[in-house]
Amino acid sequence: MTDEAYVSIWMRPEQTSRGPKPAYSRAQIARAAVRIADAEGLEAATMRRIAAEIGAGAMSLYRYVPGRDDLIVLMADLLMGEINLRGIPSVDWRADLTRYAEEVRAMWLRHPWIATVHRSLHSYGPNQLLLIEQIMGVLDPHVSVDENLVLMSILNGYVESVARDEVTAAEELRRSGLTEQQWLARTHPYVQQLLESGDYPLFTKIALEARHPRLTSDAQFHQGLTRVLDCIATAIPTTESQNNHEKP
Amino acid sequence: MTDEAYVSIWMRPEQTSRGPKPAYSRAQIARAAVRIADAEGLEAATMRRIAAEIGAGAMSLYRYVPGRDDLIVLMADLLMGEINLRGIPSVDWRADLTRYAEEVRAMWLRHPWIATVHRSLHSYGPNQLLLIEQIMGVLDPHVSVDENLVLMSILNGYVESVARDEVTAAEELRRSGLTEQQWLARTHPYVQQLLESGDYPLFTKIALEARHPRLTSDAQFHQGLTRVLDCIATAIPTTESQNNHEKP
DNA sequence: CTCCACTGGGTATGTTGTACGCAGAAACAA
DNA sequence: TTGTTTCTGCGTACAACATACCCAGTGGAG
Numbered sequence A, B: 001m002t003d004e005a006y007v008s009i010w011m012r013p014e015q016t017s018r019g020p021k022p023a024y025s026r027a028q029i030a031r032a033a034v035r036i037a038d039a040e041g042l043e044a045a046t047m048r049r050i051a052a053e054i055g056a057g058a059m060s061l062y063r064y065v066p067g068r069d070d071l072i073v074l075m076a077d078l079l080m081g082e083i084n085l086r087g088i089p090s091v092d093w094r095a096d097l098t099r100y101a102e103e104v105r106a107m108w109l110r111h112p113w114i115a116t117v118h119r120s121l122h123s124y125g126p127n128q129l130l131l132i133e134q135i136m137g138v139l140d141p142h143v144s145v146d147e148n149l150v151l152m153s154i155l156n157g158y159v160e161s162v163a164r165d166e167v168t169a170a171e172e173l174r175r176s177g178l179t180e181q182q183w184l185a186r187t188h189p190y191v192q193q194l195l196e197s198g199d200y201p202l203f204t205k206i207a208l209e210a211r212h213p214r215l216t217s218d219a220q221f222h223q224g225l226t227r228v229l230d231c232i233a234t235a236i237p238t239t240e241s242q243n244n245h246e247k248p
Numbered sequence C: 001c002t003c004c005a006c007t008g009g010g011t012a013t014g015t016t017g018t019a020c021g022c023a024g025a026a027a028c029a030a
Numbered sequence D: 001t002t003g004t005t006t007c008t009g010c011g012t013a014c015a016a017c018a019t020a021c022c023c024a025g026t027g028g029a030g
Helices: A026-040 A046-052 A058-063 A066-078 A093-110 A112-116 A126-139 A145-176 A180-197 A201-209 A217-234 B024-040 B047-053 B058-063 B066-078 B095-108 B114-118 B127-140 B145-176 B181-199 B203-210 B218-232
Strands: none
Touching: A026 A046, A026 A066, A026 B024, A026 B218, A046 A058, A046 B203, A046 B218, A066 B127, A093 A112, A093 A126, A093 A217, A112 A145, A126 B203, A145 A180, A145 A217, A145 B145, A145 B218, A180 A201, A201 B047, A201 B127, A217 B145, B024 B047, B024 B066, B047 B058, B047 B066, B066 B127, B095 B114, B095 B127, B095 B145, B114 B145, B127 B145, B145 B181, B145 B218, B181 B203
16 A cells, blocks of 8 residues: 555545455544554554454555554544544634633543553644644734744643643553552552652652642642733733732 | 553662572663664664563563563653753752753653653653753742743743744654655645645745744754743742843 | 556565573572 | 572474465456
């Protein structure tokens, strides 16, 4: 299915000309793979397992996809399509970016395995590209393209890194096969050892004094998000709706 | 080497009591693995390959490390030890955080495979924990622990997400085995197709009008970093050295 | 009706992490 | 010193993986 000048799966559309009608489709295969990865992790989504899920033989998948890596690219783009940005951009950029951040994080939590997928320009499919269009459209009326790129890289960096931490922990818990209580009980001795060693005073300060880690992960997320959006606000020249800053 | 209540490799220190003197060591094995991963990617650092690198039999490694995943944890902590933060915290928090950001990014570029490693609390080794101590120490005199956590998560999010994008591209190039020119020539048709489709006006605007993507990656990185630090500055109550803002 | 580009998929191969077992070495107990 | 125990290095073996190759069957093009 590949030849020497292969670039990406997006340059190799599904084609059907002569011969028997295909029994399956890329979308069907990708959806089955996502289902398995959601439930049991990306490493469980093997070619054989995916094929079994749709009732096909293992080697049949290679009629639709050059290899497993390309299939994962398809899966990732499917996920990007789940992000619902209807009504964006609106008149309220801050609300738009908040909604975007929440949607991205929610998608990550639904599909924790996305943290293991490498994404770069040539792997961007239609859904990812559409997302870029919509999100760049939010600040496009207010700032230059260059400024827009910088600000979105800060926002995306924050959102993805928080989401990454959350799903890393969630995946570890799932992989362990333990309940959350059991897992915490297992991890506790290590934390205890660090605290008692006395070598890590600031880590100790975080563990003992900080209220942030005791908030719900939702609240933690929004706390940082608010700061990021405040930062973006200062970069926007003339805003009629100057947002409410609160300093405790 | 593992039993039912296994937590992490940091709870299982290297021990030597009875029996023959070990011929190798965890550190030696981890260093060899890092060397291979740097040169050929993490997937090339197989147990057999690492063992061969130090002149051992494949199964000998399991006398030092419970499994490959734990070895990768050791490798990651070795990398954290490369980050040189001598003289931090100083009196100038902005210089400190800039240096930290640059050091982290430089480390990522030296070891691109770090992007594929999942890190979470119970995988944090001594070097990672020391890094946390040092970096939390920078703003500790100026803000509350909670504020500090939020601000550092924004900074780390930015730094790691930019570094991640850079090393993803670099790894793709390496994996292709092509020169940069050849690689760009390969990718070009896809970009061209996107531009010509007319479906992605903002993507087109970025490709044609933006100057940001034409800067060196160093300059791109520092541009966003400056903004992040400006954002942090607004969260610090009384600063004697109010930094120079420039608005074009 | 003939052809052949296509399909589904069985079999086979090379590579991986790692379980198991064994021979030898070093510390301990006598 | 002399067992005895507990460690070491590591060869062999195995299950799981992605996937190359092959072949039989199918259905639109001529």
